[in-house]
Amino acid sequence: MISVVGLSHKSAAIEVREQFALPADRIPALLTALVARPEVGEALLVSTCNRVELVAAARSGAPLEAVARASREVLSALAPGAPREALYALTGGGAVKHLFGVASSLDSLVLGEPQILGQVKEAYEVARRAGTVGAVLHRTLSRALHTAKLVRSRTAIGSGQVSVPSVAAELARRIFGDLAGHSVLLVGSGEMAETVARLLQTSGARLLVVGRTPEKVSALARSVGGEARLWADLVATLGEVDVVITSTSAPGHVIELEHVKQAQKKRRGRSQFFIDLAVPRDVSPKVQGRDGVFLYNIDDLSQVVADSLKTRSREALQAQEIIDAEVKSFDRWADAEQATPIIVALRERIRAALGAELSRSMKGRLRHLGEPERDALETMLDASVNRLLHGPTTRLREAATLADLDTPSLVELTAAIEHVFALDEEPEADLALSEPRASAAPSAVPRPEAPELASAPDVAKLGAR
Amino acid sequence: MDALATVAFYLGVIAYSAACTLFFLDLARQGSPASRSTWGPRVLSAAALLHTVHVITASLVTHRCPVESLHFVLSFSALVAVAAFLVARKFASLDAVGVIVAPVALTFMVGAQFVGVEVTQDPLISRPLLVMHVTANVLGVGLFVVAGAASLLFLVLERRLQNKRGAGLGSRLPSLDTLDGAMHRLLMSGFPLLTFGVVTGALFSRHLEDASGAALARTLFGFLTWIVLAAVLLLRRIAGVRGRRAAYGTLAGVLCVLLVVAVYAVRPGGHGT
Numbered sequence: 001m002i003s004v005v006g007l008s009h010k011s012a013a014i015e016v017r018e019q020f021a022l023p024a025d026r027i028p029a030l031l032t033a034l035v036a037r038p039e040v041g042e043a044l045l046v047s048t049c050n051r052v053e054l055v056a057a058a059r060s061g062a063p064l065e066a067v068a069r070a071s072r073e074v075l076s077a078l079a080p081g082a083p084r085e086a087l088y089a090l091t092g093g094g095a096v097k098h099l100f101g102v103a104s105s106l107d108s109l110v111l112g113e114p115q116i117l118g119q120v121k122e123a124y125e126v127a128r129r130a131g132t133v134g135a136v137l138h139r140t141l142s143r144a145l146h147t148a149k150l151v152r153s154r155t156a157i158g159s160g161q162v163s164v165p166s167v168a169a170e171l172a173r174r175i176f177g178d179l180a181g182h183s184v185l186l187v188g189s190g191e192m193a194e195t196v197a198r199l200l201q202t203s204g205a206r207l208l209v210v211g212r213t214p215e216k217v218s219a220l221a222r223s224v225g226g227e228a229r230l231w232a233d234l235v236a237t238l239g240e241v242d243v244v245i246t247s248t249s250a251p252g253h254v255i256e257l258e259h260v261k262q263a264q265k266k267r268r269g270r271s272q273f274f275i276d277l278a279v280p281r282d283v284s285p286k287v288q289g290r291d292g293v294f295l296y297n298i299d300d301l302s303q304v305v306a307d308s309l310k311t312r313s314r315e316a317l318q319a320q321e322i323i324d325a326e327v328k329s330f331d332r333w334a335d336a337e338q339a340t341p342i343i344v345a346l347r348e349r350i351r352a353a354l355g356a357e358l359s360r361s362m363k364g365r366l367r368h369l370g371e372p373e374r375d376a377l378e379t380m381l382d383a384s385v386n387r388l389l390h391g392p393t394t395r396l397r398e399a400a401t402l403a404d405l406d407t408p409s410l411v412e413l414t415a416a417i418e419h420v421f422a423l424d425e426e427p428e429a430d431l432a433l434s435e436p437r438a439s440a441a442p443s444a445v446p447r448p449e450a451p452e453l454a455s456a457p458d459v460a461k462l463g464a465r
Numbered sequence: 466m467d468a469l470a471t472v473a474f475y476l477g478v479i480a481y482s483a484a485c486t487l488f489f490l491d492l493a494r495q496g497s498p499a500s501r502s503t504w505g506p507r508v509l510s511a512a513a514l515l516h517t518v519h520v521i522t523a524s525l526v527t528h529r530c531p532v533e534s535l536h537f538v539l540s541f542s543a544l545v546a547v548a549a550f551l552v553a554r555k556f557a558s559l560d561a562v563g564v565i566v567a568p569v570a571l572t573f574m575v576g577a578q579f580v581g582v583e584v585t586q587d588p589l590i591s592r593p594l595l596v597m598h599v600t601a602n603v604l605g606v607g608l609f610v611v612a613g614a615a616s617l618l619f620l621v622l623e624r625r626l627q628n629k630r631g632a633g634l635g636s637r638l639p640s641l642d643t644l645d646g647a648m649h650r651l652l653m654s655g656f657p658l659l660t661f662g663v664v665t666g667a668l669f670s671r672h673l674e675d676a677s678g679a680a681l682a683r684t685l686f687g688f689l690t691w692i693v694l695a696a697v698l699l700l701r702r703i704a705g706v707r708g709r710r711a712a713y714g715t716l717a718g719v720l721c722v723l724l725v726v727a728v729y730a731v732r733p734g735g736h737g738t
Contacts, residue, residue, distance in 0.1 A: 175625060177558070177640030268705025271641055289627060292708040300629050 001334045002140055004095040005071035005087060006046070006053030009109045012086040020052040034074045035132045042134040044127030044141070046102065048119050049107045055099060055123075057136035060341060064091040069181030074362065095326045096140065096334075101149040105157065106319055112157040113314045117148050129425040133245045140331070147326040154322060155315040158310025164192060164301045166396040167308075168275045172243050175273050175294060180204030183191035185241040187211070187255075189220050193277050196245050197224055208241060209235050211250075232264050235259045239266030240288075245275045246282035262292060275301070332401050339396040345423050346392065351385050352354035352355040472521035473515045474574075481571035486633035488564040492637050505563050506554060512567075513547045513614040516574060520544065535729060536577050538603055542726070543573030549651065553611060559647055561638045576730065589651030595669055597667035601658040606722055608655035609694075612648050613719030616712040623709055648715050649698075656694055659722075663691045670676025682728050690721035 041059035054071040068089040183206040207226030211217035221228035399410040502671035697714035700706035
């Protein structure tokens with residue numbers, strides 16, 4: 001069905017991964033080059049900062065191993081110097097399970113992160129625009145995204161925050177709600193503190209910056225779009241702000257209990273949130289527990305992160321069960337699809353034979369018929385073919401999905417049908433020339449162009465087809 | 466009409482129960498308040514509608530004005546609480562408060578069936594004044610029930626944040642500021658009604674020469690409620706007392722209100738008996 005070849009944060013270090021990074025505008029060309037290979041029918045590339053994976057489907061009759069080989073060659077050409085063992089290759093059920101896991105964020109660096117779903121969708125869209133996606137990848141990606149949505153809605157895989165800055169920002173929201181109109185004081189500098197400040201600022205908070213060195217403070221205030229204050233104004237400024245982020249290298253506390261008491265008085269009891277990211281700590285622990293004052297140091301925030309990750313890991317087990325069930329359901333569909341070529345061939349042969357006879361009659365005894373009557377006969381012919389082939393189609397699909405020793409296998413049935421109907425031989429000239437009309441009933445031939453990814457209900461409809 | 470009142474009652478009970486379940490489930494689910502489900506409030510609105518139908522039809526059947534029957538007074542208080550909640554959630558993200566309001570409304574609606582003793586009116590008390598007294602109290606109780614629910618949730622969330630137990634992350638509770646603001650606004654809205662109820666109650670008590678113990682307890686708790694809630698509002702205004710202490714004060718005041726209601730329910734003496 002499909003193969004997945006690539007590398008991720010689990011198989012390769014960033015030094016290796018970055019060699020495979022491909023600018024977005026070069027992806028269509030890469031995909032086109034891959035599907036130009038005789039064994040590859042469809043392809044798409046999932047490219048994020050943590051993974052580069054080529055997902056490909058075989059051209060009819062080609063073995064998946066050959067598809068994986070072709071994908072590996074195309075990928076390797078991107079980074080000739082990279083070690084070959086960095087690339088992994090998965091085929092068949094393993095590849096489907098992997099893809100479903102990737103879309104569900106079980107294979108992400110940060111378990112349960114939501115961005116991957118959008119990235120997989122984007123990968124599909126890029127491939128669709130490049131014309132390298134057909135029925136197989138459309139169906140596979142639809143099911144992968146459907147599975148990811150199931151995992152997200154039925155488990156708590158995305159619960160909690162899993163980075164210190166996002167935890168701090170979320171806590172601020174738990175206290176103040178909408179941060180628009182609130183003010184944040186950044187005391188000192190530090191990468192994490194600045195990230196927290198920026199996160200709060202993007203939520204609408206006003207930013208003030210205080211530091212010991214005026215030049216540094218001004219520069220920092222400019223870079224984060226805040227207002228610079230003097231170190232001497234620290235205590236006075238405390239009363240103005242709702243959130244205080246501290247990250248100085250001071251050897252002792254820079255904010256004592258007395259300072260907080262003064263600030264509280266000025267703030268008339270309004271809540272205040274202290275985020276102390278410094279080691280040694282900047283805010284006196286005596287502040288902890290005061291009514292309306294919330295103090296979190298780096299250990300507290302890290303503990304919240306650890307708790308969230310623990311919850312997500314627990315949820316991952318449940319998510320894996322959902323994925324296994326979905327892969328099983330997908331496998332059944334994929335098995336049934338194996339019967340498609342013989343069904344299509346049989347339908348074409350029978351339709352052509354009947355069409356040829358009808359055409360002959362139209363030129364002979366039935367030549368007096370007008371256009372409406374001819375149309376009615378064509379419609380009747382299509383309906384007859386559908387009716388005639390309903391039973392064989394069902395049995396062929398059953399043979400493809402059921403491994404029953406008492407009934408003939410798909411291979412046996414296919415061989416028998418090919419032999420009985422001489423499908424392996426060229427049709428007679430008049431049969432080959434006879435084409436069904438445009439209004440003929442829909443055939444089981446996959447559509448040449450992949451549609452946009454269906455929403456969940458549409459996916460369900462596809463599954464029922 | 467009687468059948469309609471009965472059907473509306475049972476359907477109302479079912480709808481309130483469903484709303485309780487939906488609010489609990491929504492609170493238990495992971496996610497931010499923004500990702501909350503709207504089914505709880507919708508079902509609660511339907512329950513309130515059925516409740517209203519029940520109150521109106523039942524009062525028509527019994528030929529009693531709702532404010533003259535303790536049964537209806539209790540039932541109507543629950544209705545006001547639900548209405549106050551449904552209005553408040555339009556202005557702030559307060560859906561989680563429904564987890565307390567819905568069960569309280571259900572309890573009041575069902576509990577009212579067991580205290581259906583009529584208010585016996587003292588001939589010395591002006592009827593219009595009595596109607597206004599009861600109406601003010603009913604509206605006040607409704608608003609204070611929601612304020613109490615908000616203060617309870619405030620204390621839960623504040624405790625979680627102070628103890629850093631998961632820090633309330635992923636919780637569907639509203640933010641502390643939202644709960645604090647809701648508490649304050651509901652108290653501010655209910656306080657004039659409470660004041661009116663207490664003043665008119667005091668006027669009535671002058672007519673009660675041989676007041677029963679229950680009537681005295683009601684009056685006492687009524688005054689206590691007024692003092693506690695007045696203190697909460699005053700301290701917030703002049704000393705900036707808010708947050709945890711204000712929540713405790715609000716909760717104490719609301720408990721006094723509920724005690725007054727309980728005294729009515731246990732020993733319904735009405736005004737003037």
